[in-house]
Amino acid sequence: MRRITLRTGIRWKITLAIAAVGALTALALSLVVHSAARVSMLESARDQELERVQYIARTPDAGRKPIWGAKINDPDLPAELREKARSGRRGTYIHESPKRVPEVWAAVPLGNGQVLSMHHPFRESANMVRDLDRALVVGSLAVVIGGSAMGVLIGGQISRRLREAAAAAQRVAHGDPEVRVRDAVGGVVRDETDDLARAVDAMADALQQRLEAERRVTADIAHELRTPVTGLLTAAELLPPGRPTELVRDRAQAMRALVEDVLEVARLDGASERAELQDVALGEFVSRRVAALMPDASVRVVADEIVSTDPRRLERILGNLLANAMRYGRAPIQVDVEGRVVRVRDHGPGFPEALLREGPSRFRTGSTDRAGVGHGLGLTIAEGQARVLGARLTFRNVAARGGAENEGAAAGAVAVLWLPEHAPTATGSFPIIQLPG
Template sequence: MKPFGKRIRRRRALRTGVRWKIAVAIAAVGALVAVTLSLVVHNAARVSMLDNARDVQMWRLVFAQRVYETSKPKEPRFGTKINDPALPPQLDQLMRDGRRGTYVQEHRSGPPDVWAAVPLANGDVLSLHVPFADRSATIMNDLDRALIIGSVSVVFGGCALGVLIGGQLSRRLRKAAAAAGRVAQGNTEVRVRDAIGGVVRDETDELARAVDALTDALGERIEAERRVTADIAHELRTPVTGLLTAAELLPPGRPTELVRDRAQAMRTLVEDVLEVARLDSASERAELQEIALGEFVERRVRALDPDAVVHVVHESWVNTDPRRLERILGNLLANAAKHGKGGKGGAGGTGGPVEVTVEGRVVRVRDHGPGFPEALLKEGPSRFRTGSSDRAGQGHGLGLTIATGQARVLGARLTFRNAAPEGTPDGAGGAIAVLWLPEHAPTTTGSFPILRLAD
């Protein structure tokens, strides 16, 4: 049975550039104008030449009439005829009315015939007809050829002009899109108007000014929210510390443990919020030291999670901030331990331990849990959003946010992916967080790390 409801059909979009759209539009308009003018010029020239041929034919006939009327015996001369049976009906009607005239008789093939006829005093009709001059036909052919060449030249010239104009517009739009992309990545100091440049002002500049105004407004709003968050967290630090100190004075017991646990959780949350606010302010600076990355990661992981498995595939020396790197590792390990070992793949289950792999300047942290939520993979970590209940049903969503912010301070990149698609058996998938330290950092070998996908 077919499901009830409307079926949504997605239309395939034909992707083209502004440059070619403008070029095609100008070429089409040029072709239309060229064809129209060519037809007008062709018809006007043909009519003018036919009118001239009719005047010449009438002049010749009048001359032949004078010669006919003054000669004895009267005989038609110069190709004229008396009462020609082939006289067109239109001229025959004029002759009955006692009027002289000319007529162009068209044929399906070949040039037309030009007729001229005059009525005589005795009621006869003197007529003359000759085919349209070959020279005139040659002139018309040459004119048509020139019109075709001109029309083709206009179309190609318009197309080239459209490509030139459209290329400039397309280039400005691409620069604006690239600048807007950098703004979307968090670089609010970029100005789209400065990026597109140019002397001529058009609608692209209006778009750039609108994007810049939007960026400024969003930046002010984000900065205001950051300050409010930092102020609230800072004001909460003192009472939370006092609450935690007071909890230590309570008598032993289950209620006391609950109070201490919640007070400690609140203190951790306040510290995390303050750290996020500092990272958002872009005022954090890394204190770089040269360290052996594999040895450092192995030592810190052993201290943070003794059950984790560490593989150093390729050792490298890098310039980085050890304190911030340790913070990133701690948050990634805590997230992996919480979601990779908890639940179905929890400690004592079949999920397996957390795996940490070091290859050159790349550090991978993998668990064997249900994997990252789809929203996190598409949009990245977001504060106070923990995702679905199977992956992140508890916590505040600040751990990965802080890790991403600290990686940004180090000039590194933190990416997230799942080891296997959804629907695989428990323990067969898992989440993988990959930390890419800056490539310009010096190494003992001077080589780049070999990157392999986790099994």
């Protein structure tokens, strides 16, 4: 079963947390204040009612005609309060009804078994309690809204810093060694985001140093191999004709091509390569180069367009894609040009899953169904040259037609080169285009 995940920003998580805490705090305080206020008002009403009935009991006509609505032996007097008064004690009682306002009773004994009592509804105090409840609700809403606004501000600040840190880290991951996450985060207040930014910068510096060391070692080894390989080729030319001589020459040529490819990969990894731009008609250029590199391949120009690019690097990319299609795929090989997009397709078993998932990797030729000869540098070089041109090189497979027995099978591999609309500058960066308006 697939897990259902909810994606939301840290701003709204902080806002929700503050709003929830504020709401719970306001609710708890409102309940406490409501209960305390009601109890205090009821106790005050009890005392007032008891003082009134005691004052009436002290008047001369209390036993015959009591004043202020007091009654003698009131039949509606609650039984508990009546028994208490007949036993010679004074007391009060709260009579609550679900549909009526509570009533406050007070009773005192008069002697001869008579009980003087009076009662009043808890109406004014109940209205005060309702007003207090309204004020508590308004105050609670104000606390929740204010806390939510504060959460949006605080969370927005943290979210902005994290987004800027993520964007800077992405630029570092795409090969920009000059970017520093700490500078991108900025801000006056120092918090855990700055610690994260410094850690990412330190990790990026360490990785950059390690990659630079590996690139230097690879370039030095390949450069040192050029001289003995050239001597080996020269010596092979002096061997007498025959099958052994052909094998030596073939392996020496393969070694020389491998050394040149490794040197080219090292130069591309150094991020010092710059494109020498020219304006070319892409459709015409691709047609002429494909005819020279692979006459059996078919070219279809859907829409031609003038592009500013480096012809030598573009030819290198095209040649590597065609060589890869011929080596690992099957005929027919098709090349389509549509505007600034070039597609190279074969009808073989398709690209391996590792290449589709992770991209080209040097010295890895794929799974056994696409393995054979080669060192896995062709697509790596093509991707590096595309990066110098500011282009994007993608890979995908064409699904095979058929029923369930062909599910997951491929009917060919497609490499797509997306040339940029604006060519890179002499420094390797891209110009900032001002849009009209």
